[in-house]
Amino acid sequence: xxxxxxxxLGAWPSxxxxxxxxxLNIKSVAYDxxxxxxxAKSELLLKSNPVxxxxxxxxxxxxxxxxxxxxxxxxxxxxxxxxxxxxxDPYDRAIxxxxxxxxxxxxxxxxxxxxxxxxxxxxxxxxEPVVEGLVLLEGAFKNCSKGKKFFxxxxxxxxxxxLGCFLGWMRVTEKLNNVKLLDEAKxxxxxxxxxDFCADSSVKDVMPSTDKLAEAAKVILAKIRAQAxx
Amino acid sequence: xxxxxxxxLGAWPSxxxxxxxxxLNIKSVAYDxxxxxxxAKSELLLKSNPVxxxxxxxxxxxxxxxxxxxxxxxxxxxxxxxxxxxxxDPYDRAIxxxxxxxxxxxxxxxxxxxxxxxxxxxxxxxxEPVVEGLVLLEGAFKNCSKGKKFFxxxxxxxxxxxLGCFLGWMRVTEKLNNVKLLDEAKxxxxxxxxxDFCADSSVKDVMPSTDKLAEAAKVILAKIRAQAxx
Numbered sequence: 001x002x003x004x005x006x007x008x009l010g011a012w013p014s015x016x017x018x019x020x021x022x023x024l025n026i027k028s029v030a031y032d033x034x035x036x037x038x039x040a041k042s043e044l045l046l047k048s049n050p051v052x053x054x055x056x057x058x059x060x061x062x063x064x065x066x067x068x069x070x071x072x073x074x075x076x077x078x079x080x081x082x083x084x085x086x087x088x089d090p091y092d093r094a095i096x097x098x099x100x101x102x103x104x105x106x107x108x109x110x111x112x113x114x115x116x117x118x119x120x121x122x123x124x125x126x127x128e129p130v131v132e133g134l135v136l137l138e139g140a141f142k143n144c145s146k147g148k149k150f151f152x153x154x155x156x157x158x159x160x161x162x163l164g165c166f167l168g169w170m171r172v173t174e175k176l177n178n179v180k181l182l183d184e185a186k187x188x189x190x191x192x193x194x195x196d197f198c199a200d201s202s203v204k205d206v207m208p209s210t211d212k213l214a215e216a217a218k219v220i221l222a223k224i225r226a227q228a229x230x
Numbered sequence: 231x232x233x234x235x236x237x238x239l240g241a242w243p244s245x246x247x248x249x250x251x252x253x254l255n256i257k258s259v260a261y262d263x264x265x266x267x268x269x270a271k272s273e274l275l276l277k278s279n280p281v282x283x284x285x286x287x288x289x290x291x292x293x294x295x296x297x298x299x300x301x302x303x304x305x306x307x308x309x310x311x312x313x314x315x316x317x318x319d320p321y322d323r324a325i326x327x328x329x330x331x332x333x334x335x336x337x338x339x340x341x342x343x344x345x346x347x348x349x350x351x352x353x354x355x356x357x358e359p360v361v362e363g364l365v366l367l368e369g370a371f372k373n374c375s376k377g378k379k380f381f382x383x384x385x386x387x388x389x390x391x392x393l394g395c396f397l398g399w400m401r402v403t404e405k406l407n408n409v410k411l412l413d414e415a416k417x418x419x420x421x422x423x424x425x426d427f428c429a430d431s432s433v434k435d436v437m438p439s440t441d442k443l444a445e446a447a448k449v450i451l452a453k454i455r456a457q458a459x460x
Contacts, residue, residue, distance in 0.1 A: 051332060051366065063321055070327045077320035090307035094295045101297060102281060136281065 006031040007059040009045050011038065013216045015108075015165040016068040017056040018206050022161050023075040025202035027082035039223060069100055072161055083155045092144070093158075096151070099140050100162035107133040108166055111181075114173050115221075123177060130181055137163065138187040145189070149196045156200055164197040171210040172217050236261040237289040239275050241268065243446045245338075245395040246298040247286040248436050252391050253305040255432035257312035269453060299330055302391055313385045322374070323388075326381070329370050330392035337363040338396055341411075344403050345451075353407060360411055367393065368417040375419070379426045386430055394427040401440040402447050 006024065008031050010017030024031050036042055036055050048057045048064035058065045058074065065074050076085035087093050110129040117126040144151040144159060151159035174181055184191040198207050208216075236254065238261050240247030254261050266272055266285050278287045278294035288295045288304065295304050306315035317323050340359040347356040374381040374389060381389035404411055414421045428437050438446075 060321075065321070065324045065328075067328055067331060070324050070331070073327070074320050074324040077323065090304050091290075091293055091295070093307065094300050094304040097300045097303070098295075098297055101300070 004029065005059075005061050007034055008032070009034050009036055009042070009048065009057040009059065010055045011036050012206075012208060013213055013220070014055055015169055018165040018168075019068040019161050020056050020058050020071040020075060021206045022156070022165070022202050023072045023085055025206070026085060026156065027075060027079040029075070029079055029081065038220060039227075068165075069104070069158075069162065072158060076158075084157075085152070085161070086158045087152065095140075095144065096157065096159045096162075099137065099144075099151075099159050102133075103137075103162050103166070107137070111166070111170065111173060114177055114179065123179065127179060127181070131183075131186070134182065134187050134190060138190050141189045141193060145193075150193065156197065156202060160193075160197055164194075164203065167194050167198060168208055168210065168213045169217075172214045175210060175214055176217065234259065235289075235291050237264055238262070239264050239266055239272070239278065239287040239289065240285045241266050242436075242438060243398075243443055243450070244285055245399055248395040248398075249298040249391050250286050250288050250301040250305060251436045252386070252395070252432050253302045253315055255436070256315060256386065257305060257309040259305070259309055259311065268450060269457075298395075299334070299388075299392065302388060306388075314387075315382070315391070316388045317382065325370075325374065326387065326389045326392075329367065329374075329381075329389050332363075333367075333392050333396070337367070341396070341400065341403060344407055344409065353409065357409060357411070361413075361416070364412060364417050364420060368420050371419045371423060375423075380423065386427065386432060390423075390427055394424075394433065397424050397428060398438055398440065398443045399447075402444045405440060405444055406447065 006029055008017065008020055008024070010021070010033065012035070021031075021033070034042075034044070036045055041053055044059075045055065045057060046053055048059060049055075049066045052066065054066070056066075056068055056071060058071045060074075060078070065071050072085060087096055107130065110126070110133060113126040114123060114130065117123040140159070141151060145153065148154050150156050151163070156164070170181055173179070182191055182194060197203055236259055238247065238250055238254070240251070240263065242265070251261075251263070264272075264274070266275055271283055274289075275285065275287060276283055278289060279285075279296045282296065284296070286296075286298055286301060288301045290304075290308070295301050302315060317326055337360065340356070340363060343356040344353060344360060347353040370389070371381060375383065378384050380386050381393070386394070400411055403409070412421055412424060427433055
Protein backbone atom coordinates (compact mmCIF):
# COMPACT_ATOMS: atom_id res chain seq x y z
CA UNK A 1 0.00 0.00 0.00
CA UNK A 2 1.34 3.37 -1.02
CA UNK A 3 2.13 5.87 1.69
CA UNK A 4 0.45 9.21 1.42
CA UNK A 5 3.16 11.77 2.11
CA UNK A 6 2.69 13.49 -1.21
CA UNK A 7 4.12 16.81 -2.34
CA UNK A 8 4.00 18.53 -5.70
CA LEU A 9 6.66 21.14 -6.44
CA GLY A 10 5.18 23.48 -9.00
CA ALA A 11 3.65 26.79 -9.98
CA TRP A 12 -0.03 27.33 -10.76
CA PRO A 13 0.40 28.79 -14.29
CA SER A 14 2.49 25.83 -15.54
CA UNK A 15 0.55 23.44 -17.81
CA UNK A 16 2.98 20.65 -16.98
CA UNK A 17 2.36 21.09 -13.26
CA UNK A 18 -1.37 20.77 -13.88
CA UNK A 19 -0.87 17.19 -15.07
CA UNK A 20 0.14 15.54 -11.76
CA UNK A 21 -2.41 17.70 -9.91
CA UNK A 22 -5.26 16.45 -12.11
CA UNK A 23 -3.99 12.87 -11.83
CA LEU A 24 -3.86 13.12 -8.01
CA ASN A 25 -7.39 14.60 -8.02
CA ILE A 26 -8.63 11.67 -10.13
CA LYS A 27 -7.20 9.29 -7.52
CA SER A 28 -8.50 11.43 -4.61
CA VAL A 29 -5.00 11.71 -3.19
CA ALA A 30 -4.40 14.76 -0.97
CA TYR A 31 -1.08 16.54 -1.49
CA ASP A 32 0.90 19.56 -0.40
CA UNK A 33 1.40 22.01 -3.23
CA UNK A 34 4.78 23.69 -2.75
CA UNK A 35 4.87 26.73 -5.02
CA UNK A 36 8.10 27.63 -6.74
CA UNK A 37 8.62 31.28 -7.57
CA UNK A 38 9.23 32.25 -11.21
CA UNK A 39 12.92 32.90 -11.82
CA ALA A 40 14.05 31.28 -8.55
CA LYS A 41 14.61 27.63 -7.79
CA SER A 42 14.23 26.24 -4.28
CA GLU A 43 16.86 24.03 -2.68
CA LEU A 44 14.29 21.25 -2.63
CA LEU A 45 13.74 21.56 -6.39
CA LEU A 46 17.48 21.57 -7.16
CA LYS A 47 17.95 18.52 -4.96
CA SER A 48 14.91 16.70 -6.32
CA ASN A 49 15.49 17.28 -10.03
CA PRO A 50 19.24 17.88 -10.41
CA VAL A 51 19.27 16.97 -14.11
CA UNK A 52 16.64 19.40 -15.41
CA UNK A 53 15.97 21.61 -12.35
CA UNK A 54 12.39 21.92 -13.60
CA UNK A 55 8.89 21.66 -12.22
CA UNK A 56 6.81 19.63 -11.70
CA UNK A 57 8.36 17.20 -9.27
CA UNK A 58 6.24 14.75 -7.31
CA UNK A 59 7.76 13.77 -3.99
CA UNK A 60 6.16 10.60 -2.66
CA UNK A 61 7.32 9.36 0.73
CA UNK A 62 10.53 11.34 0.23
CA UNK A 63 11.27 9.99 -3.26
CA UNK A 64 11.27 12.47 -6.15
CA UNK A 65 9.72 11.65 -9.53
CA UNK A 66 10.28 14.08 -12.43
CA UNK A 67 8.78 14.77 -15.87
CA UNK A 68 5.04 15.38 -15.95
CA UNK A 69 3.93 12.45 -18.13
CA UNK A 70 6.15 10.04 -16.21
CA UNK A 71 4.62 11.34 -12.97
CA UNK A 72 1.09 10.79 -14.30
CA UNK A 73 1.94 7.19 -15.19
CA UNK A 74 3.51 6.72 -11.75
CA UNK A 75 0.38 8.05 -10.02
CA UNK A 76 -1.77 5.72 -12.10
CA UNK A 77 0.38 2.71 -11.20
CA UNK A 78 0.67 3.47 -7.47
CA UNK A 79 -2.87 4.45 -6.51
CA UNK A 80 -6.01 2.49 -7.30
CA UNK A 81 -8.21 4.87 -5.31
CA UNK A 82 -9.86 6.17 -8.49
CA UNK A 83 -10.42 5.21 -12.13
CA UNK A 84 -7.49 4.11 -14.28
CA UNK A 85 -5.80 6.97 -16.09
CA UNK A 86 -4.14 4.98 -18.84
CA UNK A 87 -6.31 2.75 -21.03
CA UNK A 88 -6.32 -0.91 -20.00
CA ASP A 89 -5.64 -2.28 -23.49
CA PRO A 90 -1.93 -2.21 -24.51
CA TYR A 91 -2.71 -0.97 -28.03
CA ASP A 92 -4.92 1.85 -26.72
CA ARG A 93 -2.19 2.65 -24.22
CA ALA A 94 0.42 2.86 -27.01
CA ILE A 95 -1.85 5.19 -29.00
CA UNK A 96 -2.42 7.44 -25.96
CA UNK A 97 1.35 7.56 -25.35
CA UNK A 98 1.99 8.33 -29.02
CA UNK A 99 -0.31 11.36 -29.08
CA UNK A 100 0.84 12.61 -25.68
CA UNK A 101 4.42 12.59 -27.00
CA UNK A 102 3.29 14.33 -30.20
CA UNK A 103 1.64 17.07 -28.14
CA UNK A 104 4.80 17.71 -26.12
CA UNK A 105 7.32 17.34 -28.95
CA UNK A 106 5.48 19.00 -31.83
CA UNK A 107 2.17 20.65 -31.06
CA UNK A 108 2.88 22.73 -27.97
CA UNK A 109 6.28 24.00 -29.22
CA UNK A 110 4.42 25.11 -32.38
CA UNK A 111 1.85 26.96 -30.27
CA UNK A 112 4.62 28.79 -28.41
CA UNK A 113 5.80 29.98 -31.82
CA UNK A 114 2.63 32.06 -32.27
CA UNK A 115 3.47 34.41 -29.41
CA UNK A 116 7.03 34.78 -30.72
CA UNK A 117 5.95 35.56 -34.31
CA UNK A 118 6.42 39.20 -35.32
CA UNK A 119 4.01 40.65 -37.90
CA UNK A 120 0.81 39.37 -39.49
CA UNK A 121 2.40 37.05 -42.07
CA UNK A 122 4.71 35.45 -39.54
CA UNK A 123 1.81 34.96 -37.17
CA UNK A 124 -0.28 33.34 -39.89
CA UNK A 125 2.60 31.00 -40.76
CA UNK A 126 3.11 30.17 -37.08
CA UNK A 127 -0.57 29.28 -36.69
CA GLU A 128 -0.58 26.74 -39.51
CA PRO A 129 1.14 23.79 -37.77
CA VAL A 130 -0.93 24.44 -34.63
CA VAL A 131 -4.23 24.25 -36.49
CA GLU A 132 -3.01 21.27 -38.54
CA GLY A 133 -2.07 19.59 -35.27
CA LEU A 134 -5.54 20.19 -33.86
CA VAL A 135 -7.05 18.55 -36.96
CA LEU A 136 -4.80 15.51 -36.37
CA LEU A 137 -5.83 15.49 -32.71
CA GLU A 138 -9.52 15.74 -33.74
CA GLY A 139 -8.98 12.49 -35.66
CA ALA A 140 -7.29 10.93 -32.63
CA PHE A 141 -10.19 12.09 -30.47
CA LYS A 142 -12.72 10.35 -32.71
CA ASN A 143 -10.73 7.12 -32.66
CA CYS A 144 -9.94 7.13 -28.94
CA SER A 145 -13.22 8.43 -27.49
CA LYS A 146 -15.44 6.13 -29.57
CA GLY A 147 -18.34 8.58 -29.22
CA LYS A 148 -17.81 9.23 -25.51
CA LYS A 149 -16.92 12.52 -23.84
CA PHE A 150 -13.20 12.07 -23.38
CA PHE A 151 -10.17 10.58 -25.11
CA UNK A 152 -10.24 8.16 -22.19
CA UNK A 153 -13.96 7.30 -22.67
CA UNK A 154 -16.44 8.22 -19.94
CA UNK A 155 -13.68 9.51 -17.67
CA UNK A 156 -10.68 11.76 -18.14
CA UNK A 157 -7.58 9.74 -19.02
CA UNK A 158 -3.93 10.11 -19.95
CA UNK A 159 -4.38 11.85 -23.28
CA UNK A 160 -7.08 14.15 -21.89
CA UNK A 161 -4.59 15.30 -19.25
CA UNK A 162 -1.73 15.59 -21.77
CA LEU A 163 -3.66 17.89 -24.09
CA GLY A 164 -6.10 19.48 -21.68
CA CYS A 165 -3.41 21.05 -19.53
CA PHE A 166 -2.61 23.34 -22.48
CA LEU A 167 -6.17 24.65 -22.91
CA GLY A 168 -5.59 27.63 -20.63
CA TRP A 169 -2.48 28.68 -22.54
CA MET A 170 -4.24 28.10 -25.85
CA ARG A 171 -6.96 30.52 -24.79
CA VAL A 172 -4.37 33.03 -23.61
CA THR A 173 -2.62 32.71 -26.98
CA GLU A 174 -5.94 33.31 -28.73
CA LYS A 175 -6.68 36.33 -26.54
CA LEU A 176 -3.30 38.06 -26.55
CA ASN A 177 -2.67 37.47 -30.27
CA ASN A 178 -6.26 37.96 -31.37
CA VAL A 179 -6.41 34.65 -33.24
CA LYS A 180 -8.73 31.63 -33.28
CA LEU A 181 -7.17 28.20 -32.77
CA LEU A 182 -9.86 25.82 -31.52
CA ASP A 183 -12.61 26.18 -34.10
CA GLU A 184 -16.07 24.68 -33.63
CA ALA A 185 -16.50 24.06 -37.36
CA LYS A 186 -13.08 22.51 -38.03
CA UNK A 187 -12.68 20.51 -34.84
CA UNK A 188 -16.17 20.04 -33.36
CA UNK A 189 -15.17 17.05 -31.25
CA UNK A 190 -12.30 18.85 -29.55
CA UNK A 191 -14.36 22.02 -29.15
CA UNK A 192 -16.96 20.20 -27.07
CA UNK A 193 -14.28 18.10 -25.33
CA UNK A 194 -12.50 21.26 -24.16
CA UNK A 195 -15.66 22.43 -22.38
CA ASP A 196 -16.23 19.04 -20.77
CA PHE A 197 -12.59 18.80 -19.72
CA CYS A 198 -12.50 22.20 -18.02
CA ALA A 199 -15.80 21.52 -16.23
CA ASP A 200 -14.65 18.17 -14.79
CA SER A 201 -14.35 17.98 -11.02
CA SER A 202 -10.70 16.83 -11.22
CA VAL A 203 -9.77 19.80 -13.40
CA LYS A 204 -11.81 22.87 -12.56
CA ASP A 205 -9.97 23.82 -9.38
CA VAL A 206 -6.52 23.64 -11.00
CA MET A 207 -7.40 25.21 -14.38
CA PRO A 208 -6.90 28.97 -14.05
CA SER A 209 -9.25 31.41 -15.75
CA THR A 210 -8.04 32.82 -19.06
CA ASP A 211 -7.96 36.34 -17.59
CA LYS A 212 -5.84 35.30 -14.59
CA LEU A 213 -3.48 33.33 -16.82
CA ALA A 214 -3.23 36.20 -19.33
CA GLU A 215 -2.15 38.52 -16.49
CA ALA A 216 0.48 35.99 -15.40
CA ALA A 217 1.62 35.62 -19.02
CA LYS A 218 2.23 39.38 -19.26
CA VAL A 219 4.29 39.38 -16.06
CA ILE A 220 6.30 36.31 -17.13
CA LEU A 221 6.96 37.74 -20.61
CA ALA A 222 8.07 41.08 -19.14
CA LYS A 223 10.51 39.28 -16.81
CA ILE A 224 11.90 37.18 -19.67
CA ARG A 225 12.40 40.30 -21.81
CA ALA A 226 14.03 42.17 -18.92
CA GLN A 227 16.43 39.26 -18.32
CA ALA A 228 17.20 39.03 -22.05
CA UNK A 229 18.04 42.73 -22.33
CA UNK A 230 20.03 43.01 -19.05
CA UNK B 231 -3.69 -14.12 -26.16
CA UNK B 232 -1.79 -11.90 -28.55
CA UNK B 233 -1.67 -12.92 -32.18
CA UNK B 234 1.73 -13.40 -33.70
CA UNK B 235 1.58 -11.65 -37.05
CA UNK B 236 4.45 -9.34 -36.23
CA UNK B 237 6.37 -7.08 -38.58
CA UNK B 238 9.05 -4.50 -37.88
CA LEU B 239 9.58 -1.76 -40.46
CA GLY B 240 13.12 -0.61 -40.09
CA ALA B 241 16.73 -0.48 -41.25
CA TRP B 242 19.59 -2.35 -39.64
CA PRO B 243 21.85 0.68 -38.92
CA SER B 244 19.13 2.56 -36.99
CA UNK B 245 19.60 2.51 -33.21
CA UNK B 246 15.89 3.17 -32.71
CA UNK B 247 14.99 0.13 -34.83
CA UNK B 248 17.23 -2.01 -32.66
CA UNK B 249 14.98 -1.34 -29.66
CA UNK B 250 11.87 -3.26 -30.75
CA UNK B 251 14.05 -6.00 -32.24
CA UNK B 252 15.83 -6.57 -28.90
CA UNK B 253 12.50 -6.44 -27.05
CA LEU B 254 10.98 -9.04 -29.40
CA ASN B 255 14.07 -11.23 -28.95
CA ILE B 256 13.71 -11.00 -25.16
CA LYS B 257 10.12 -12.23 -25.52
CA SER B 258 11.12 -14.90 -28.11
CA VAL B 259 8.63 -13.46 -30.60
CA ALA B 260 9.41 -14.20 -34.26
CA TYR B 261 8.88 -11.28 -36.66
CA ASP B 262 9.31 -10.26 -40.27
CA UNK B 263 11.91 -7.54 -40.64
CA UNK B 264 10.87 -5.31 -43.53
CA UNK B 265 13.86 -3.19 -44.48
CA UNK B 266 13.27 0.38 -45.57
CA UNK B 267 15.83 1.87 -47.94
CA UNK B 268 17.68 5.01 -46.86
CA UNK B 269 16.21 8.09 -48.55
CA ALA B 270 13.03 6.29 -49.70
CA LYS B 271 9.87 5.58 -47.73
CA SER B 272 7.66 2.62 -48.54
CA GLU B 273 3.90 2.95 -48.97
CA LEU B 274 3.50 0.75 -45.93
CA LEU B 275 5.64 3.10 -43.83
CA LEU B 276 3.77 6.21 -44.99
CA LYS B 277 0.46 4.51 -44.24
CA SER B 278 1.60 3.12 -40.89
CA ASN B 279 3.23 6.27 -39.51
CA PRO B 280 1.58 9.19 -41.32
CA VAL B 281 2.52 11.71 -38.61
CA UNK B 282 6.28 11.19 -38.51
CA UNK B 283 6.89 8.87 -41.50
CA UNK B 284 9.76 7.38 -39.49
CA UNK B 285 11.08 3.96 -38.59
CA UNK B 286 10.68 1.87 -36.54
CA UNK B 287 7.07 0.84 -36.82
CA UNK B 288 5.82 -2.37 -35.25
CA UNK B 289 2.83 -3.86 -37.05
CA UNK B 290 1.06 -6.38 -34.86
CA UNK B 291 -1.93 -8.18 -36.36
CA UNK B 292 -2.28 -5.32 -38.84
CA UNK B 293 -2.15 -2.53 -36.25
CA UNK B 294 0.79 -0.11 -36.41
CA UNK B 295 2.57 1.14 -33.29
CA UNK B 296 5.13 3.95 -33.65
CA UNK B 297 7.97 5.47 -31.60
CA UNK B 298 10.62 3.07 -30.39
CA UNK B 299 10.22 3.43 -26.62
CA UNK B 300 6.43 3.22 -26.91
CA UNK B 301 6.85 0.06 -28.99
CA UNK B 302 9.12 -1.49 -26.35
CA UNK B 303 6.53 -0.80 -23.64
CA UNK B 304 3.82 -2.26 -25.89
CA UNK B 305 5.84 -5.43 -26.48
CA UNK B 306 6.41 -5.78 -22.74
CA UNK B 307 2.69 -5.38 -22.01
CA UNK B 308 1.46 -7.73 -24.76
CA UNK B 309 3.82 -10.71 -24.49
CA UNK B 310 4.66 -12.58 -21.32
CA UNK B 311 6.76 -15.15 -23.17
CA UNK B 312 9.97 -13.80 -21.64
CA UNK B 313 11.19 -11.74 -18.68
CA UNK B 314 9.61 -8.36 -17.93
CA UNK B 315 11.35 -5.50 -19.70
CA UNK B 316 10.17 -2.68 -17.46
CA UNK B 317 10.86 -2.95 -13.71
CA UNK B 318 7.91 -4.24 -11.67
CA ASP B 319 8.07 -1.47 -9.05
CA PRO B 320 6.35 1.80 -10.11
CA TYR B 321 9.16 3.96 -8.71
CA ASP B 322 11.85 1.93 -10.50
CA ARG B 323 9.72 2.14 -13.63
CA ALA B 324 9.51 5.94 -13.33
CA ILE B 325 13.29 6.15 -12.93
CA UNK B 326 13.86 3.94 -15.98
CA UNK B 327 11.47 6.10 -18.02
CA UNK B 328 13.19 9.25 -16.79
CA UNK B 329 16.64 8.18 -17.94
CA UNK B 330 15.36 6.73 -21.22
CA UNK B 331 13.79 10.12 -22.00
CA UNK B 332 17.01 11.88 -20.98
CA UNK B 333 18.99 9.68 -23.38
CA UNK B 334 16.70 10.50 -26.30
CA UNK B 335 16.17 14.18 -25.54
CA UNK B 336 19.61 15.22 -24.34
CA UNK B 337 22.36 12.66 -24.53
CA UNK B 338 22.07 11.23 -28.03
CA UNK B 339 21.46 14.64 -29.69
CA UNK B 340 24.65 15.80 -27.94
CA UNK B 341 26.52 12.79 -29.35
CA UNK B 342 25.36 13.63 -32.86
CA UNK B 343 26.92 17.04 -32.33
CA UNK B 344 30.41 15.50 -32.20
CA UNK B 345 30.32 14.38 -35.83
CA UNK B 346 29.04 17.82 -36.87
CA UNK B 347 31.73 19.75 -34.98
CA UNK B 348 34.40 21.32 -37.21
CA UNK B 349 37.89 21.72 -35.77
CA UNK B 350 39.59 20.50 -32.61
CA UNK B 351 38.17 23.09 -30.19
CA UNK B 352 34.62 22.62 -31.46
CA UNK B 353 34.99 18.84 -31.18
CA UNK B 354 36.28 19.15 -27.62
CA UNK B 355 33.33 21.39 -26.71
CA UNK B 356 30.89 18.99 -28.37
CA UNK B 357 32.30 16.06 -26.39
CA GLU B 358 31.77 17.71 -23.01
CA PRO B 359 27.99 17.20 -22.62
CA VAL B 360 28.32 13.64 -23.93
CA VAL B 361 30.94 12.68 -21.35
CA GLU B 362 29.04 14.54 -18.61
CA GLY B 363 25.94 12.60 -19.63
CA LEU B 364 27.81 9.31 -19.36
CA VAL B 365 28.89 10.25 -15.82
CA LEU B 366 25.24 10.92 -14.94
CA LEU B 367 24.28 7.60 -16.52
CA GLU B 368 27.05 5.84 -14.56
CA GLY B 369 25.32 7.10 -11.40
CA ALA B 370 21.98 5.88 -12.70
CA PHE B 371 23.56 2.51 -13.49
CA LYS B 372 24.84 2.14 -9.93
CA ASN B 373 21.41 2.98 -8.50
CA CYS B 374 19.38 0.86 -10.90
CA SER B 375 21.59 -2.23 -11.24
CA LYS B 376 22.23 -2.60 -7.50
CA GLY B 377 25.46 -4.46 -8.21
CA LYS B 378 24.02 -6.66 -10.96
CA LYS B 379 25.03 -6.76 -14.62
CA PHE B 380 22.32 -4.61 -16.14
CA PHE B 381 20.25 -1.51 -15.41
CA UNK B 382 17.38 -4.00 -15.25
CA UNK B 383 19.20 -6.32 -12.79
CA UNK B 384 20.13 -9.85 -13.91
CA UNK B 385 18.42 -9.39 -17.27
CA UNK B 386 18.38 -6.67 -19.90
CA UNK B 387 15.53 -4.23 -19.28
CA UNK B 388 14.02 -1.00 -20.59
CA UNK B 389 16.91 1.31 -19.78
CA UNK B 390 19.48 -1.18 -21.05
CA UNK B 391 17.68 -1.18 -24.39
CA UNK B 392 17.25 2.61 -24.41
CA LEU B 393 20.96 3.29 -23.94
CA GLY B 394 22.47 0.11 -25.38
CA CYS B 395 21.03 0.66 -28.84
CA PHE B 396 23.38 3.65 -29.19
CA LEU B 397 26.57 1.72 -28.36
CA GLY B 398 27.29 0.94 -32.00
CA TRP B 399 26.99 4.57 -33.02
CA MET B 400 29.05 5.64 -30.02
CA ARG B 401 31.86 3.37 -31.16
CA VAL B 402 31.54 4.67 -34.71
CA THR B 403 31.73 8.23 -33.36
CA GLU B 404 34.86 7.29 -31.39
CA LYS B 405 36.43 5.66 -34.45
CA LEU B 406 35.61 8.23 -37.12
CA ASN B 407 36.43 11.22 -34.90
CA ASN B 408 39.35 9.63 -33.11
CA VAL B 409 37.97 10.39 -29.65
CA LYS B 410 37.27 8.40 -26.48
CA LEU B 411 33.79 8.60 -24.99
CA LEU B 412 33.23 5.52 -22.83
CA ASP B 413 36.18 5.53 -20.49
CA GLU B 414 37.01 2.61 -18.22
CA ALA B 415 38.44 4.91 -15.50
CA LYS B 416 35.62 7.49 -15.48
CA UNK B 417 32.67 5.18 -15.99
CA UNK B 418 33.78 1.66 -15.01
CA UNK B 419 30.24 0.40 -14.47
CA UNK B 420 29.05 1.42 -17.93
CA UNK B 421 32.26 0.20 -19.52
CA UNK B 422 31.67 -3.34 -18.27
CA UNK B 423 27.91 -3.07 -18.89
CA UNK B 424 28.51 -2.21 -22.57
CA UNK B 425 30.44 -5.47 -23.03
CA ASP B 426 27.78 -7.52 -21.27
CA PHE B 427 25.00 -5.82 -23.23
CA CYS B 428 26.56 -6.47 -26.64
CA ALA B 429 27.29 -10.11 -25.74
CA ASP B 430 23.71 -10.82 -24.64
CA SER B 431 21.79 -13.35 -26.74
CA SER B 432 18.94 -10.89 -27.36
CA VAL B 433 21.34 -8.25 -28.66
CA LYS B 434 24.30 -9.81 -30.44
CA ASP B 435 22.49 -10.66 -33.68
CA VAL B 436 21.02 -7.16 -34.11
CA MET B 437 24.06 -5.12 -32.97
CA PRO B 438 26.21 -4.47 -36.05
CA SER B 439 29.98 -4.53 -35.83
CA THR B 440 31.65 -1.13 -35.53
CA ASP B 441 33.37 -1.61 -38.89
CA LYS B 442 30.15 -2.44 -40.72
CA LEU B 443 28.34 0.48 -39.08
CA ALA B 444 31.23 2.85 -39.83
CA GLU B 445 30.98 1.92 -43.52
CA ALA B 446 27.23 2.56 -43.44
CA ALA B 447 27.83 5.87 -41.66
CA LYS B 448 30.16 7.00 -44.45
CA VAL B 449 27.58 6.12 -47.13
CA ILE B 450 24.75 7.81 -45.20
CA LEU B 451 26.82 10.96 -44.56
CA ALA B 452 27.83 11.14 -48.25
CA LYS B 453 24.16 10.90 -49.30
CA ILE B 454 23.11 13.57 -46.81
CA ARG B 455 25.87 15.89 -48.06
CA ALA B 456 24.98 15.21 -51.71
CA GLN B 457 21.32 16.01 -50.98
CA ALA B 458 22.27 19.16 -49.09
CA UNK B 459 24.46 20.45 -51.94
CA UNK B 460 22.12 19.52 -54.82
